Amino acid sequence: MASRRRMLLKVIILGDSGVGKTSLMNQYVNRKFSNQYKATIGADFLTKEVQFEDRLFTLQIWDTAGQERFQSLGVAFYRGADCCVLVYDVNVAKSFENLNNWREEFLIQASPSDPENFPFVVLGNKVDVDGGNSRVVSEKKAKAWCASKGNIPYFETSAKEGFNVEAAFQCIAKNALKNEPEEEMYLPDTIDVADGGGRQQRSTGCEC
Amino acid sequence: MMSDGGIEDEEKWLAEGIAGLQHNAFYMHRALDSNNLRDALKYSAQMLSELRTSRLSPHKYYELYMRAFDELRKLEMFFKEETKRGCSVIDLYELVQHAGNILPRLYLLCTVGSVYIRSKEAPAKDVLKDLVEMCRGIQHPVRGLFLRSYLSQVSRDKLPDIGSEYEGDADTVMDAVEFVLQNFTEMNKLWVRMQHQGPVREKEKREKERSELRDLVGKNLHVLSQIEGVDLDLYRDTVLPRVLEQVVNCKDEIAQYYLMDCIIQVFPDEYHLQTLETLLGACPQLQPIVDIKTVLSQLMDRLSNYAASSAEVLPEFLQVEAFAKLSNAIGKVIEAQVDMPAFGSIGLYVSLLTFTLRVHPDRLDYVDQVLGACVKKLSGKAKLEDSKGTKQIVALLSAPLEKYNDIGIALKLSNYPRVMDHLDSATNKVMAVVIIQSIMKNNTCISTADKVEALFELIKGLIKDLDGAPADELDEEDFKEEQNSVARLIHMLHNDDPEEMLKIICIVRKHILSGGPKRLAFTVPPLIFSALKLVRRLQGQDGDLDGEEMSATPKKIFQLLHQTIEALLSVPAPELALRLYLQCAEAANDCDIEPVAYEFFTQAFILYEEEVADSKAQVTAIHLIIGTLQRMNVFGVENRDTLTHKATGYSAKLLKKPDQCRAVYACSHLFWVDDQDGIKDGERVLLCLKRALRIANAAQQMANVTRGSNGPVTLFVEILNKYLYFFEKGNAQVTTAAIQGLVELITTEMQSDAKTQDPSADAFFSSTLRYIQFQKQKGGAMGEKYEPIKV
Ligand SMILES: Nc1nc2c(ncn2[C@@H]2O[C@H](COP(=O)(O)OP(=O)(O)O)[C@@H](O)[C@H]2O)c(=O)[nH]1
Ligand SMILES: [Mg+2]
Numbered sequence: 001m002a003s004r005r006r007m008l009l010k011v012i013i014l015g016d017s018g019v020g021k022t023s024l025m026n027q028y029v030n031r032k033f034s035n036q037y038k039a040t041i042g043a044d045f046l047t048k049e050v051q052f053e054d055r056l057f058t059l060q061i062w063d064t065a066g067q068e069r070f071q072s073l074g075v076a077f078y079r080g081a082d083c084c085v086l087v088y089d090v091n092v093a094k095s096f097e098n099l100n101n102w103r104e105e106f107l108i109q110a111s112p113s114d115p116e117n118f119p120f121v122v123l124g125n126k127v128d129v130d131g132g133n134s135r136v137v138s139e140k141k142a143k144a145w146c147a148s149k150g151n152i153p154y155f156e157t158s159a160k161e162g163f164n165v166e167a168a169f170q171c172i173a174k175n176a177l178k179n180e181p182e183e184e185m186y187l188p189d190t191i192d193v194a195d196g197g198g199r200q201q202r203s204t205g206c207e208c
Numbered sequence: 209m210m211s212d213g214g215i216e217d218e219e220k221w222l223a224e225g226i227a228g229l230q231h232n233a234f235y236m237h238r239a240l241d242s243n244n245l246r247d248a249l250k251y252s253a254q255m256l257s258e259l260r261t262s263r264l265s266p267h268k269y270y271e272l273y274m275r276a277f278d279e280l281r282k283l284e285m286f287f288k289e290e291t292k293r294g295c296s297v298i299d300l301y302e303l304v305q306h307a308g309n310i311l312p313r314l315y316l317l318c319t320v321g322s323v324y325i326r327s328k329e330a331p332a333k334d335v336l337k338d339l340v341e342m343c344r345g346i347q348h349p350v351r352g353l354f355l356r357s358y359l360s361q362v363s364r365d366k367l368p369d370i371g372s373e374y375e376g377d378a379d380t381v382m383d384a385v386e387f388v389l390q391n392f393t394e395m396n397k398l399w400v401r402m403q404h405q406g407p408v409r410e411k412e413k414r415e416k417e418r419s420e421l422r423d424l425v426g427k428n429l430h431v432l433s434q435i436e437g438v439d440l441d442l443y444r445d446t447v448l449p450r451v452l453e454q455v456v457n458c459k460d461e462i463a464q465y466y467l468m469d470c471i472i473q474v475f476p477d478e479y480h481l482q483t484l485e486t487l488l489g490a491c492p493q494l495q496p497i498v499d500i501k502t503v504l505s506q507l508m509d510r511l512s513n514y515a516a517s518s519a520e521v522l523p524e525f526l527q528v529e530a531f532a533k534l535s536n537a538i539g540k541v542i543e544a545q546v547d548m549p550a551f552g553s554i555g556l557y558v559s560l561l562t563f564t565l566r567v568h569p570d571r572l573d574y575v576d577q578v579l580g581a582c583v584k585k586l587s588g589k590a591k592l593e594d595s596k597g598t599k600q601i602v603a604l605l606s607a608p609l610e611k612y613n614d615i616g617i618a619l620k621l622s623n624y625p626r627v628m629d630h631l632d633s634a635t636n637k638v639m640a641v642v643i644i645q646s647i648m649k650n651n652t653c654i655s656t657a658d659k660v661e662a663l664f665e666l667i668k669g670l671i672k673d674l675d676g677a678p679a680d681e682l683d684e685e686d687f688k689e690e691q692n693s694v695a696r697l698i699h700m701l702h703n704d705d706p707e708e709m710l711k712i713i714c715i716v717r718k719h720i721l722s723g724g725p726k727r728l729a730f731t732v733p734p735l736i737f738s739a740l741k742l743v744r745r746l747q748g749q750d751g752d753l754d755g756e757e758m759s760a761t762p763k764k765i766f767q768l769l770h771q772t773i774e775a776l777l778s779v780p781a782p783e784l785a786l787r788l789y790l791q792c793a794e795a796a797n798d799c800d801i802e803p804v805a806y807e808f809f810t811q812a813f814i815l816y817e818e819e820v821a822d823s824k825a826q827v828t829a830i831h832l833i834i835g836t837l838q839r840m841n842v843f844g845v846e847n848r849d850t851l852t853h854k855a856t857g858y859s860a861k862l863l864k865k866p867d868q869c870r871a872v873y874a875c876s877h878l879f880w881v882d883d884q885d886g887i888k889d890g891e892r893v894l895l896c897l898k899r900a901l902r903i904a905n906a907a908q909q910m911a912n913v914t915r916g917s918n919g920p921v922t923l924f925v926e927i928l929n930k931y932l933y934f935f936e937k938g939n940a941q942v943t944t945a946a947i948q949g950l951v952e953l954i955t956t957e958m959q960s961d962a963k964t965q966d967p968s969a970d971a972f973f974s975s976t977l978r979y980i981q982f983q984k985q986k987g988g989a990m991g992e993k994y995e996p997i998k999v
Contacts, residue, residue: 008281032436036476041430042423044361060281065423070473072423074267076274186230 009176015087016095017066020125023159078110083176096137119175128158256312266420322362332374333383349402370437381437392428400460426470433474461495477514488537508559515567551596565611579623586630598635609646636669657711664719691730698734706760725779782819790836797842823863865907873900890941922969944996
């Protein structure tokens with residue numbers, strides 16, 4: 001059977017606040033862009049259907065708050081991610097330097113079974129700004145970092161102009177698909193066909 | 209509420225919850241794979257029952273929720289497939305309502321609801337309205353909040369927004385907004401209610417839990433901000449008033465603080481500017497303990513960044529009179545919150561100032577107004593001692609410097625020094641150094657006496673001991689660093705007009721003389737050199753040429769210099785004073801004022817006699833005196849004789865023979881100045897050289913006695929070089945015979961004891977001989993002159 005899970009690919013977008021995570025997602029999913037800055041609170045996702053090798057998948061793209069004060073519940077949603085997208089702003093050196101933290105934080109919190117080979121994709125966003133004149137992180141430098149972390153695919157994007165966004169997400173989807181899902185093989189203690197439940201009595205909630 | 213229990217228990221409960229969830233999920237998957245709707249509903253409901261727990265903290269509950277959430281995505285897909293297989297979504301919507309427990313029932317309902325909206329069999333707004341109403345069934349805060357955030361999540365891409373595929377009739381955006389606002393309001397109520405449930409002693413724990421849950425509530429505001437149809441009008445007329453109404457009315461300080469922050473961060477700058485009055489108007493209505501200063505600071509920081517982003521947006525700020533509104537709001541908040549700590553109110557002013565500097569850089573009156581408000585707040589209080597507060601003041605005072613890169617601007621701000629007065633002495637100094645650094649960095653020239661006066665008033669913390677400053681706490685290194693920076697500053701004060709420059713010098717003098725002996729050694733020299741520079745500019749003008757009203761005359765400046773150097777005697781710093789006197793003497797020489805030059809020399813000699821006691825210092829001083837005196841041409845015969853006599857006398861009285869010898873042969877230059885009309889007294893030159901030779905001899909003998917070895921042959925070689933110099937210059941008293949004799953003397957000395965030969969003396973002598981050889985071979989007049997000397 002085609003596992004239901006394999007039709008759903010979970011992608012997490014991380015990076016400093018203001019680098020364009022929300023904009024990239026909106027550009028990819030809704031083909032919309034706004035110049036206004038609106039902070040993201042907590043985490044939520046948008047979905048998008050993608051066709052791949054004649055099969056249809058649902059990309060579940062999680063956008064996150066880059067600021068800690070808007071991430072009060074923690075990062076339980078990292079669990080089960082198939083690909084992690086690290087975004088920085090090519091015009092802000094700090095956002096590039098922080099990629100390492102974001103990557104490590106993700107590996108610790110999501111604890112994928114094979115961290116060495118977990119698929120990441122790096123996006124250097126806002127390449128359009130000032131015709132590239134205010135850029136401070138070179139493509140070469142970014143690629144070198146990606147190479148040193150196990151050949152992470154790298155894309156230069158502009159959420160504003162839609163440049164390379166589609167291509168980047170194609171690659172993200174492809175890599176997410178390659179990721180071997182760590183299906184927690186759950187086997188009930190006793191396969192009780194008659195009633196798999198009988199446990200809900202343990203619950204101590206009220207009557208609601 | 210969560211019952212008592214440690215972290216371990218909680219882990220255990222979570223593990224149990226996960227196990228129960230997985231167990232039922234396993235059977236749910238089997239049902240899904242076999243298209244068994246009945247079982248799918250049964251097991252998914254049982255799975256969701258795990259979310260009924262009350263034992264987990266929000267963090268842990270979120271973990272459990274996320275697992276259920278992932279499972280529900282599969283169920284949702286299954287529902288979608290079911291509808292494709294012919295099952296009516298309306299029937300499904302009915303069917304899930306048979307689940308026994310309300311919480312699982314509502315999760316299932318939201319899940320089917322999502323499919324329902326997607327099917328478009330009913331308008332999105334109706335389904336959403338139904339769902340958001342149904343969710344009222346859960347009044348337990350944690351469970352209710354998570355359920356509603358589930359609803360928010362699954363409906364996120366199905367709002368009847370304009371341009372969305374779920375867009376409805378004319379009021380469609382309003383429907384979307386109403387739905388989110390309602391969910392927001394309900395969630396906030398649940399969240400606030402938590403505060404009042406459970407025993408008082410668990411308040412802290414409860415607040416921690418509430419804090420963990422806050423993003424679930426705030427998320428709704430983010431959703432609102434993402435709705436395409438929420439334009440400025442809708443925001444101003446509906447969204448903001450409704451949100452603020454909820455914020456104000458909930459009367460809960462945690463909610464109010466957090467939600468104000470959210471509003472500021474999630475909605476765009478343009479909206480804030482156009483609704484400033486409404487937003488700021490809510491501030492005084494918040495609970496008194498809400499940290500409004502942070503809220504306002506965040507707003508101003510945000511607007512400042514916006515203003516900095518592009519010049520095009522600045523007219524917007526003017527149009528809405530943003531400065532006046534913010535300034536007014538801050539005043540009200542500070543007035544209302546009497547207990548606000550100093551760093552809080554100053555922090556507000558820092559933000560307002562940053563805002564002003566970015567938005568209205570041309571409005572110095574605004575800048576001064578902000579500083580003035582700060583002074584008003586600080587006055588009546590003792591000096592600020594708390595470190596957070598002083599840090600803020602430093603930030604406040606540094607901001608204009610960084611913005612304008614011109615201390616001249618700060619000096620124009622009448623309230624600037626008044627704010628500085630509120631700093632403790634240590635911070636005052638830090639700030640003074642910041643000011644000087646800014647001047648140095650920007651190479652700012654301070655060019656009027658008024659500005660200098662104002663500047664020294666600003667940095668007075670460095671200039672003198674302020675009242676009550678603990679002098680003993682001073683770190684020596686820091687002190688030096690500070691005073692050196694004052695010294696550097698003095699060089700930055702300049703005006704091309706001598707009159708104004710003299711005024712500047714007098715002002716600086718007045719200030720630094722009040723600094724006490726410790727500082728004078730650092731501050732007097734730069735002042736002296738600054739004044740000497742002025743003298744050099746006036747050089748050549750006769751002192752009284754321009755009559756009475758002219759005060760910037762060399763004579764007057766020399767008088768001032770004299771009195772200033774005198775101050776160094778209190779330090780005491782005789783060697784420094786001596787050097788400065790000599791500098792002045794030389795300048796007076798260049799101005800052709802003999803009595804003044806003579807007076808400075810006299811002062812230098814007095815210091816030498818009375819104050820310079822250390823023998824090494826004496827050697828240095830006497831060479832300085834000789835060097836300076838040699839360059840003087842202003843003196844008449846009598847004065848010159850007196851001074852050279854003294855110089856040679858002191859030279860011969862130095863403690864060590866070699867020092868005596870060197871000083872005495874140096875004196876020979878006092879009688880032979882290689883200028884066109886310089887003095888040329890060959891006889892006295894020779895006297896000096898002979899005297900030097902005698903001393904060298906004596907030194908030699910002393911060395912023989914004490915060490916039984918050769919003495920300093922080098923001295924002879926040095927004297928030989930002097931002979932050669934004067935010989936070449938045409939001093940007839942220096943003969944080839946005398947040179948020949950000296951060469952032989954040295955040769956003998958060197959051979960007398962080969963063992964103790966000094967290699968450097970040897971080399972020195974050899975190269976001197978090579979030089980003679982060279983001159984001989986050169987031919988011409990010089991070669992002829994050297995001819996008789998045999999080497
Ligand atoms: N010029 C330009 N601006 C961008 C681009 N991507 C995002 N922005 C702007 O950067 C700001 C922050 O973007 P956002 O997506 O909210 O960043 P996030 O905090 O990472 O989600 C917004 O004002 C966007 O309009 C881009 O590719 N080019
Ligand atoms: Mg964002």
